[in-house]
Amino acid sequence: xxxxxxxxxxxxxxxxxxxxxxxxxxxxxxxxxxxxxxxxxxxxxxxxxxxxxxxxxxxxxxxxxxxxxxxxxxxxxxxxxxxxxxxxxxxxxxxxxxxxxxxxxxxxxxxxxxxxxxxxxxxxxxxxxxxxxxxxxxxxxxxxxxxxxxxxxxxxxxxxxxxxxxxxxxxxxxxxxxxxxxxxxxxx
Numbered sequence: 001x002x003x004x005x006x007x008x009x010x011x012x013x014x015x016x017x018x019x020x021x022x023x024x025x026x027x028x029x030x031x032x033x034x035x036x037x038x039x040x041x042x043x044x045x046x047x048x049x050x051x052x053x054x055x056x057x058x059x060x061x062x063x064x065x066x067x068x069x070x071x072x073x074x075x076x077x078x079x080x081x082x083x084x085x086x087x088x089x090x091x092x093x094x095x096x097x098x099x100x101x102x103x104x105x106x107x108x109x110x111x112x113x114x115x116x117x118x119x120x121x122x123x124x125x126x127x128x129x130x131x132x133x134x135x136x137x138x139x140x141x142x143x144x145x146x147x148x149x150x151x152x153x154x155x156x157x158x159x160x161x162x163x164x165x166x167x168x169x170x171x172x173x174x175x176x177x178x179x180x181x182x183x184x185x186x187x188x
Contacts, residue, residue: 004089005051008058011085015065022068024144030136031129032058038132039125045170048117052095056102056122059085079103107166114168124171127163131178157186 015021016028039057043050063070063078070077079100086096102122105114114120130137137159141152164172164179 004091005054005058007089008055008085012058012062012065015062018065020067021065022144023065023140026136026139027061027065030133030139032061034133035125035129038128039121042121042124042171043118046117046121048121049098052098052102052118053121053125055086056082056099056106056118057125059099060103060106060122060126075104075107120168123166124168127167128171128175130160130163131175131182134182153186157183 012032013028016023016025016032021027035057036054039053040050042048043053059082060078061074063081064074066081082099082103083096086099087093098116098118101116102119105119106123106126114123137156138152141147141155145152145155147155160179160183164175167175
């Protein structure tokens with residue numbers, strides 16, 4: 001497991017370092033990389049496959065990192081890209097299919113049902129990381145997207161509300177107070 005994780009980590013981190021990556025290196029350092037231990041903890045809680053969760057986390061945003069034109073459909077393009085990469089590494093096809101499902105169903109703006117524990121873990125980690133790495137949302141809103149203060153507040157608030165809606169019931173209960181507190185602060 002560690003060998004493929006190391007290879008994929010290097011691949012994704014290098015993509016994040018690229019000048020073509022509109023999100024900047026922070027998508028690695030403040031989104032994907034800290035999602036890994038979070039996703040692994042969720043996998044333990046849910047009894048999910050840690051390798052599937054970890055690989056899906058590493059690859060879930062790769063399509064939009066590699067090409068900003070993919071952002072709108074990065075979940076579906078990313079699932080295909082994951083299959084290409086993992087097939088080249090001779091990863092088992094049944095596991096590739098599970099990883100693809102996690103990537104397809106990770107987004108809060110696309111209301112797909114989560115059909116496995118692994119899909120729940122990846123989607124929850126993707127939402128929760130915005131709480132634990134809240135500064136990255138502010139950076140994205142103001143530095144990367146050049147929003148006004150009011151526009152940034154609304155964008156961050158909307159992002160957190162969408163994230164909350166996609167959380168599993170267990171995570172909704174666990175993070176409800178934190179999300180409500182941040183949203184109240186943004187409304188002031």
